Amino acid sequence: IYHNGSDSYVRDVGEGNLYIDTNGARISLISDGSYSNGKMADFVKDGAVILYHDNSEKLQTTSTGINVTGSVLTDGLAVNSGGTSSNLSIRNGSNTSFLNIYSDLNGVAILDVDATDVGSAPRFQVDVGNKQALRITEGGDISFYEDTGTAAKLVWDASTERLGIGTTNPSTDLHLKNAASTQLLLESGNTDTGFLLFGDAQDLNVGSVSYSHSENSMRFETSDTERMRIDASGNLRVGAGNTFEPVLQFTGS
Numbered sequence: 001i002y003h004n005g006s007d008s009y010v011r012d013v014g015e016g017n018l019y020i021d022t023n024g025a026r027i028s029l030i031s032d033g034s035y036s037n038g039k040m041a042d043f044v045k046d047g048a049v050i051l052y053h054d055n056s057e058k059l060q061t062t063s064t065g066i067n068v069t070g071s072v073l074t075d076g077l078a079v080n081s082g083g084t085s086s087n088l089s090i091r092n093g094s095n096t097s098f099l100n101i102y103s104d105l106n107g108v109a110i111l112d113v114d115a116t117d118v119g120s121a122p123r124f125q126v127d128v129g130n131k132q133a134l135r136i137t138e139g140g141d142i143s144f145y146e147d148t149g150t151a152a153k154l155v156w157d158a159s160t161e162r163l164g165i166g167t168t169n170p171s172t173d174l175h176l177k178n179a180a181s182t183q184l185l186l187e188s189g190n191t192d193t194g195f196l197l198f199g200d201a202q203d204l205n206v207g208s209v210s211y212s213h214s215e216n217s218m219r220f221e222t223s224d225t226e227r228m229r230i231d232a233s234g235n236l237r238v239g240a241g242n243t244f245e246p247v248l249q250f251t252g253s
Contacts, residue, residue, distance in 0.1 A: 022045075024045070025044065025045055026042050026043055026044045026045060026047075027042075027043040028040075028041065028042050028043075029041040029042075037055055038055060039052045039055050039057075040052055048060045048061050048062065049061045056069075057069060058070055079101075087100060087101070087102050088100070088101040089101075098113070099111070099112070099113055100112045100113075111124065113138075122137075122138050123135055123136060123137045123138065124136040127149070128149075130149075131145070131147075131148065131149030132145050132149040132150070133145055133149065135152070139158055139159060140156075140158030140159075141155070141156060141157060141158050141159075142155070142156040142158075143155050143156075143168070152168050153165065153166055155167070155168050155170065157169075157170055161173075162174070162175065163175070164177070165177070166178050166182075186211075188211075188213055189213065190213055190214075191213060191214040192213055192214070193210050193211065193212045193213065193214075194210065194211045194213070195208055195209075195210045196208060196209045196210070203224065205224070206222075206223060206224055207221055207222050207223070208220075208221045209221075215231070215232060216231075216232040217229055217230060217231045217232055218230045227239070
């Protein structure tokens with residue numbers, strides 16, 4: 001231990017390790033000769049290591065990990081439990097979990113809001129630029145919001161298993177709503193066909209409405225058979241099978 005005229009040093013130049021030993025309760029590093037006003041670090045016997053910033057506790061080791069007071073700035077974060085799963089918990093200021101992130105060795109990742117600890121109406125919400133973009137409720141409802149973040153425009157109602165676009169209360173399996181005109185677009189290739197299919201458990205396309213872009217005709221099928229066609233010239237052909245022997249014919253100007 002020496003002073004060089006400018007600074008004081010504790011220096012060990014011998015072989016082996018340097019140990020600082022005490023039979024007291026802790027070893028403390030302090031400044032300005034005051035523990036109450038100049039705490040820098042505490043090393044508690046059989047207990048915690050505590051680091052301070054400007055006399056305020058910022059990091060403390062525990063039997064299960066560390067507790068940090070304040071913000072953590074890191075270049076990266078890897079959570080490894082050393083077992084078959086990993087768990088990262090984000091807490092709400094107390095010891096109760098709020099948001100848990102799990103992963104396991106089977107490639108499953110889970111983001112979970114703990115309903116027990118956060119109250120009667122937990123939800124997971126994603127905001128972009130302080131505007132709500134996505135909300136998932138405890139019951140499984142999923143809502144996507146428009147550009148202002150105030151109105152849900154794409155809604156999955158988990159209780160009724162219905163999807164709404166433009167409505168938060170879908171009345172059918174798929175419900176499209178617009179204050180003005182409503183459009184549903186099926187876009188196909190220039191020479192391909194677009195289909196609207198009707199099916200059941202035995203036949204997934206027993207009925208259909210299709211539009212052929214190669215010949216610009218619209219076809220109607222029942223019982224897996226084309227029954228009617230409107231061709232590119234606007235002519236209506238009604239018949240049975242592919243031969244289209246007319247059963248109904250209109251003539252005249």
